[in-house]
Amino acid sequence: MIAVVGAGAFGTALAVVLAREGRGVTLWARDKAQVAAMRDIRRNDRLPGVTLPDNLSVTADLAAAARQPTILLCLPTQALGAFLDAEGPGWSGRLVACCKGVDLTTLRGPTALIERACPAAIPAIITGPSFAADIARGLPTALTLACTDEAAGVELQREMSTATLRLYRTADVTGAELGGALKNVIAIAAGVVIGAGLGESARAALMTRGYAEMVRLAIALGARAETLAGLSGFGDLVLTCSSDQSRNFRFGLSLGRGEGFDAKVTVEGAATARAVTRLSAGMGVEMPITAVVAALIAGDITVPQAMHSLLSRPLKQE
């Protein structure tokens, strides 16, 4: 039995695709009115156009959800730490982070937040290129499942793979979670470039040099470079920097155009840019694109200043 904690776009999509495959799934939301509506009309406004299968149970009872052997944590990264600290002590079983980011308070990834709050649990993460709408439509999708406990990783891979959702497995949790977190920052930068009319060539340059700085930090934190070259890093970087289905990319577009953006939309890369700028500065790892994105979002620099600061860096070997 699988519990999905968080009925946003991603949690709902995972719950739907797993339930359609005949797996026992319970979807938990904190908002009782949302739970009642999902039960009544078998739809969720967070994922428009998708019908919830009849065999998908929906609940507002967190204690019941937390008793399941596999729990998918589908909350934004910045909400996860406080949520788990309040609710998670005592939770055991396989706890799978389904979010992408670096926590601003601890400068750690989602699995470290699980370890801190739920010492009896086995932490894992699912990440990689996938839009919730694509997963829910049953379009083919491949993701990375990272877990240091091999037996739990094998079990999760089996439990969560479906006819259209293919999971690859790795023990490199640090690499997988950093790939997913850092690509969102580069996607904001890519959006800025396109929004400001700086051209496709500049976007390709930013993606490539962005990837270089993703790998640099990941290696410094003990990850394998190969993991960054996989679905969770390179794969998701390509998707998120090139599609305006991405909220991070669209946020960047708005920044580049000098327009506002709906603050209620989940844009993980914004907080992660701040967190990673602090983290990398503390470690002495150069991440110029990430630093520029953080400064742009804070309003400390303009787009022309951001462009100038990247182009005027000392010339170097690739």
Ligand SMILES: NC(=O)C1=CN([C@@H]2O[C@H](COP(=O)(O)OP(=O)(O)OC[C@H]3O[C@@H](n4cnc5c(N)ncnc54)[C@H](OP(=O)(O)O)[C@@H]3O)[C@@H](O)[C@H]2O)C=CC1
């Ligand atoms: N959408 C996508 O295509 C994909 C998203 N992801 C990742 O999934 C994660 C979640 O994103 P997504 O589902 O899209 O986001 P949404 O904005 O659609 O949903 C966020 C969900 O988290 C809930 N939530 C937020 N804060 C809390 C809290 N403190 N306690 C309990 N519930 C809370 C919200 O509840 P409420 O409605 O009550 O506020 C909502 O159900 C992100 O890290 C994202 O990067 C990964 C791959 C694809």
Ligand SMILES: O=C(CO)COP(=O)(O)O
């Ligand atoms: O992570 C995602 C795709 O893999 C979703 O991207 P956004 O959060 O930018 O919409």
